[in-house]
Amino acid sequence: MENNNEVIFKLNDIGKVFGTTSDTQVHALSDVQLEIKQGEFTAFVGPSGSGKSTLINVMNGFDVPTSGHVLLSGKKIDLMGESELANFRRDHIGIIFQSYNLIPVLTAKENIEYVMILQGIGEEERSKRVKEFLSIVGLEGKEDRYPSQLSGGQQQRVAVARAMVSRPDIVIADEPTANLDSKTGTELVDMMLELNNKYGTTFVFSTHDPMIMEKAKRLVTLKDGKVVQDEVR
Amino acid sequence: MFIFIKIGYKNLFRNKRRSVLTSIVIGLGLASMIITDGFMDGMSENMVKTITTGMVTEGQVHNPLFSDSFDAKDVIMEKDKVEKILSNDAQVENYAKRVISFAMLSSARNMRNITVYGVDPEKEKQVTTTYKYVSEGKYVEDEQSLLVGSLLLERLEVELGDKVVLTVAEAHSGELSQVLLRISGVLTAGSKEMDENAAFIHIKKAQSIFNIGQNYHEIAIKFRDRSVGEQETYPLWAQLNHTGNKGESWKGIVASFTEIMGMVDQSKGIMAFILMLLVGVGIVNTLFMSIYERMFEFAVLRALGTKSREIIIMVMSEAGAMAVMSVVLGLIITVILALPLGLSGIDYGGMEFADVTIREPIFYEFHWSQITSFPVATFMFTVLISIYPAYHAAKVTMAQAIKKTL
Numbered sequence: 307m308e309n310n311n312e313v314i315f316k317l318n319d320i321g322k323v324f325g326t327t328s329d330t331q332v333h334a335l336s337d338v339q340l341e342i343k344q345g346e347f348t349a350f351v352g353p354s355g356s357g358k359s360t361l362i363n364v365m366n367g368f369d370v371p372t373s374g375h376v377l378l379s380g381k382k383i384d385l386m387g388e389s390e391l392a393n394f395r396r397d398h399i400g401i402i403f404q405s406y407n408l409i410p411v412l413t414a415k416e417n418i419e420y421v422m423i424l425q426g427i428g429e430e431e432r433s434k435r436v437k438e439f440l441s442i443v444g445l446e447g448k449e450d451r452y453p454s455q456l457s458g459g460q461q462q463r464v465a466v467a468r469a470m471v472s473r474p475d476i477v478i479a480d481e482p483t484a485n486l487d488s489k490t491g492t493e494l495v496d497m498m499l500e501l502n503n504k505y506g507t508t509f510v511f512s513t514h515d516p517m518i519m520e521k522a523k524r525l526v527t528l529k530d531g532k533v534v535q536d537e538v539r
Numbered sequence: 540m541f542i543f544i545k546i547g548y549k550n551l552f553r554n555k556r557r558s559v560l561t562s563i564v565i566g567l568g569l570a571s572m573i574i575t576d577g578f579m580d581g582m583s584e585n586m587v588k589t590i591t592t593g594m595v596t597e598g599q600v601h602n603p604l605f606s607d608s609f610d611a612k613d614v615i616m617e618k619d620k621v622e623k624i625l626s627n628d629a630q631v632e633n634y635a636k637r638v639i640s641f642a643m644l645s646s647a648r649n650m651r652n653i654t655v656y657g658v659d660p661e662k663e664k665q666v667t668t669t670y671k672y673v674s675e676g677k678y679v680e681d682e683q684s685l686l687v688g689s690l691l692l693e694r695l696e697v698e699l700g701d702k703v704v705l706t707v708a709e710a711h712s713g714e715l716s717q718v719l720l721r722i723s724g725v726l727t728a729g730s731k732e733m734d735e736n737a738a739f740i741h742i743k744k745a746q747s748i749f750n751i752g753q754n755y756h757e758i759a760i761k762f763r764d765r766s767v768g769e770q771e772t773y774p775l776w777a778q779l780n781h782t783g784n785k786g787e788s789w790k791g792i793v794a795s796f797t798e799i800m801g802m803v804d805q806s807k808g809i810m811a812f813i814l815m816l817l818v819g820v821g822i823v824n825t826l827f828m829s830i831y832e833r834m835f836e837f838a839v840l841r842a843l844g845t846k847s848r849e850i851i852i853m854v855m856s857e858a859g860a861m862a863v864m865s866v867v868l869g870l871i872i873t874v875i876l877a878l879p880l881g882l883s884g885i886d887y888g889g890m891e892f893a894d895v896t897i898r899e900p901i902f903y904e905f906h907w908s909q910i911t912s913f914p915v916a917t918f919m920f921t922v923l924i925s926i927y928p929a930y931h932a933a934k935v936t937m938a939q940a941i942k943k944t945l
């Protein structure tokens with residue numbers, strides 16, 4: 307099927323080289339051309355060392371590409387200064403890490419609220435949204451628990467809620483299920499898929515798990531830093 | 540802003556033992572500064588009291604020649620004018636005239652060179668507490684009185700009530716003049732200088748044996764407020780000097796003591812500096828330890844859109860919370876350590892320091908600054924020094940931090 311929606315991410319000829327001397331240099335990414343459109347549910351797959359994490363770090367603005375440009379909603383994020391990037395990330399990208407996503411000294415509710423506080427959203431609106439998203443991720447009644455009082459799967463659900471609550475253009479996750487058992491991992495991705503279907507939230511994530519790849523609507527396969535297959539299903 | 544402060548202070552309690560231990564170290568640093576300050580000031584106040592209630596008193600007037608020569612003929616000039624100046628000065632509570640010179644005191648068995656003081660007993664009691672240290676017999680009462688130091692008594696191998704001969708040279712002729720006196724009192728001041736070398740007689744007797752008429756050598760002054768007299772610019776001194784005499788406060792008279800006390804103040808400062816340095820290294824070390832453990836967390840915070848500046852606020856808040864805890868602990872430690880000693884005083888029982896005998900126990904000298912500016916300085920110092928680790932946390936390299944922990 308053809309997706310005619312708006313382009314969120316545009317990666318132009320991205321190259322990323324680690325190391326300075328020629329014998330230590332690693333070409334983690336070469337000539338990556340990629341567009342992510344509104345409403346997609348994309349998985350980055352490929353063998354270990356193929357460049358999935360590197361690509362995701364470049365998209366998040368955690369790392370700067372050696373060549374090429376990353377455009378998010380038409381803005382080159384690789385050229386942004388620290389403060390501008392922080393604000394841009396806060397407003398446009400929801401990020402989920404593999405684990406330890408949550409601030410340990412804040413409760414589930416406070417973790418979800420945090421980004422909205424940074425955005426300057428008022429208390430009433432924050433409470434409303436926290437409630438809404440906790441129920442979306444199936445954690446009603448757990449809002450006052452600290453991360454240490456939640457299971458790994460529950461922590462990842464809070465992380466999903468936190469990533470979505472600020473209404474970003476896209477949610478990006480590097481192996482969000484890697485630290486979960488297969489069943490919990492599949493449940494998490496099912497939930498993400500449901501959110502994608504229901505609210506049209508755009509997701510990009512990487513994974514090794516074939517069960518999870520199955521669920522992706524678009525599969526981008528990397529090998530040696532190159533996109534070798536891009537399949538929309 | 541509040542959320543960063545909140546996260547900061549909550550972080551402090553993640554490793555309670557480490558935070559409490561560090562706070563105890565900082566608190567101990569604060570406590571030792573407060574206690575040192577309190578007892579050093581207590582000691583210097585103690586010594587200053589010993590000086591100013593002793594024969595030195597709070598201020599003196601002399602003929603400038605007398606200070607060097609100690610010659611009986613160098614009496615105070617224009618004494619009526621001088622006394623008028625002193626009587627008219629509102630800050631002068633009392634003053635006492637003294638005749639002072641070298642003399643020889645001999646018993647049937649022995650003799651000693653001494654300093655003899657001719658004093659006006661009633662006036663003298665208003666300016667010094669020497670009379671309180673009479674251990675046997677009585678203080679100077681009349682022209683027959685002779686008060687001698689307890690050690691002098693031993694040297695001369697005499698006792699209270701024995702007769703001794705006081706020999707002096709008359710002021711102008713230089714001829715010897717002798718009087719036979721019965722020892723009517725013994726002084727145990729606790730200072731070797733006084734107990735071994737001094738004798739006191741009535742001022743009239745002294746004026747007559749030195750043959751100086753109504754003249755005298757020294758005026759000892761007590762002020763209503765000691766600190767007023769201590770000011771070199773206090774107009775009284777200029778007025779006195781205008782009469783050709785030299786008037787100065789105790790600080791000028793025992794200049795060597797004043798100098799030593801200045802050094803004590805300096806070493807107090809050096810000690811505070813070293814303490815602060817040690818405490819500072821402790822704080823930085825602890826903060827770095829806790830920050831290194833949490834680099835991934837800082838990366839997460841940054842990923843959520845937190846700015847460097849906000850992370851710095853977070854870490855500084857953690858340091859600030861630690862500083863508050865440290866100050867509280869420090870003040871508790873201070874009270875526990877200083878209160879019992881402060882109430883009972885530290886008794887040095889007659890030890891001499893800088894030529895001054897510490898007669899009374901040393902008490903803790905409290906200043907408001909000890910519980911205001913000292914803790915505030917500790918707080919500010921702790922928070923300021925935390926900028927370094929805070930900056931380090933804020934600079935987290937995202938790609939690196941998220942890789943290291945995973």
Ligand SMILES: Nc1ncnc2c1ncn2[C@@H]1O[C@H](COP(=O)(O)OP(=O)(O)OP(=O)(O)O)[C@@H](O)[C@H]1O
Nearest residue numbers: 324325332333334353354355356357358359360361
């Ligand atoms: N900081 C770095 N310095 C040097 N080389 C690096 C660095 N980070 C990644 N690389 C290299 O870049 C290549 C791509 O790494 P990347 O982490 O993106 O792979 P990946 O697809 O995420 O692998 P995995 O599935 O194991 O997570 C690898 O060859 C890796 O060794």
Ligand SMILES: [Mg+2]
Nearest residue numbers: 358359360480
């Ligand atoms: Mg990876």
